[in-house]
Amino acid sequence: MKSYLAAAIQMTSKPDLGKNLVEAEELIDLAVRQGAELVSLPENFSFLGKEVDKVAQAKKIAAETDLFLRKMAQRFQITILGGGFPVPVADNPEKAYNTAVLVTPDGQEVARYQKVHLFDVDVPDGNTYQESSTVMAGKNVPPIYNSDTLGKLGLSICYDVRFPELYRQLSQQGADVLFIPAAFTAFTGKDHWKVLLQARAIENTCYVIAPAQTGNHYERRYTHGHAMIIDPWGAILADAGNAPGVAVAEINPNRLKQVRQQMPSLQHRVFV
Numbered sequence: 001m002k003s004y005l006a007a008a009i010q011m012t013s014k015p016d017l018g019k020n021l022v023e024a025e026e027l028i029d030l031a032v033r034q035g036a037e038l039v040s041l042p043e044n045f046s047f048l049g050k051e052v053d054k055v056a057q058a059k060k061i062a063a064e065t066d067l068f069l070r071k072m073a074q075r076f077q078i079t080i081l082g083g084g085f086p087v088p089v090a091d092n093p094e095k096a097y098n099t100a101v102l103v104t105p106d107g108q109e110v111a112r113y114q115k116v117h118l119f120d121v122d123v124p125d126g127n128t129y130q131e132s133s134t135v136m137a138g139k140n141v142p143p144i145y146n147s148d149t150l151g152k153l154g155l156s157i158c159y160d161v162r163f164p165e166l167y168r169q170l171s172q173q174g175a176d177v178l179f180i181p182a183a184f185t186a187f188t189g190k191d192h193w194k195v196l197l198q199a200r201a202i203e204n205t206c207y208v209i210a211p212a213q214t215g216n217h218y219e220r221r222y223t224h225g226h227a228m229i230i231d232p233w234g235a236i237l238a239d240a241g242n243a244p245g246v247a248v249a250e251i252n253p254n255r256l257k258q259v260r261q262q263m264p265s266l267q268h269r270v271f272v
């Protein structure tokens with residue numbers, strides 16, 4: 001593993017696949033021009049719309065998103081995370097997996113994760129989320145991709161951030177970097193987003209890379225923003241604020257080593 005720059009992209013995705021991919025490409029280009037070799041896109045980056053529309057278009061979204069990620073990885077010679085998009089379930093036309101995919105600069109997919117924890121929550125602002133009505137829950141612990149140059153990269157998606165046991169499994173398997181791509185609601189995000197991300201970074205002494213959705217997507221759907229990169233001590237290295245853009249920061253193996261020496265809590269685990 002070497003030192004390198006990573007990017008957490010922030011978008012305001014809409015219920016419009018073509019438009020979102022154009023915007024994603026512009027932001028990837030921006031990240032690469034800042035030197036990023038590892039680029040991450042938020043949950044729902046290629047489509048953020050009503051659940052029914054998402055499922056109806058899932059086949060097209062999945063196919064075009066897959067192609068897009070491979071194309072971007074090869075064109076810009078980057079490793080890229082697509083932080084969550086619907087992939088149809090073979091025997092169930094009503095449901096899709098909320099899927100994150102990691103692609104290397106040769107255009108090969110090296111990790112795929114189906115979101116395990118689904119957001120079925122009545123948020124006190126009046127919005128009701130019933131993700132399980134259109135999403136099939138994944139059943140497996142997220143994969144880790146072991147990159148010679150970029151370190152051990154662990155996957156997860158959004159609401160997973162509230163379930164520390166998932167990240168414990170990743171850190172137990174040696175993860176250096178935890179991806180937490182999200183479309184956090186504006187209401188929960190203002191109080192929980194940063195705290196949860198910092199907690200996952202601190203307790204696992206890992207970098208956290210959290211690309212995010214921001215702003216108004218359609219009707220009353222608002223997300224929190226603040227795509228960020230956090231170091232293993234919990235310090236926020238970059239924060240994209242409220243507007244579409246990119247948070248870039250250095251991922252440094254010496255810093256990882258230093259923090260794990262200063263705070264060896266992973267070695268003091270008793271129950272797991």
Ligand SMILES: O=C(O)CNC(=O)[C@H](CS)NC(=O)CCC(=O)C(=O)O
Nearest residue numbers: 119129131158159183184185188221
């Ligand atoms: O907002 C949208 O329209 C799109 N959001 C999503 O697709 C997903 C599933 S509904 N959002 C979350 O998991 C938010 C979690 C969250 O916000 C929390 O844990 O507080």
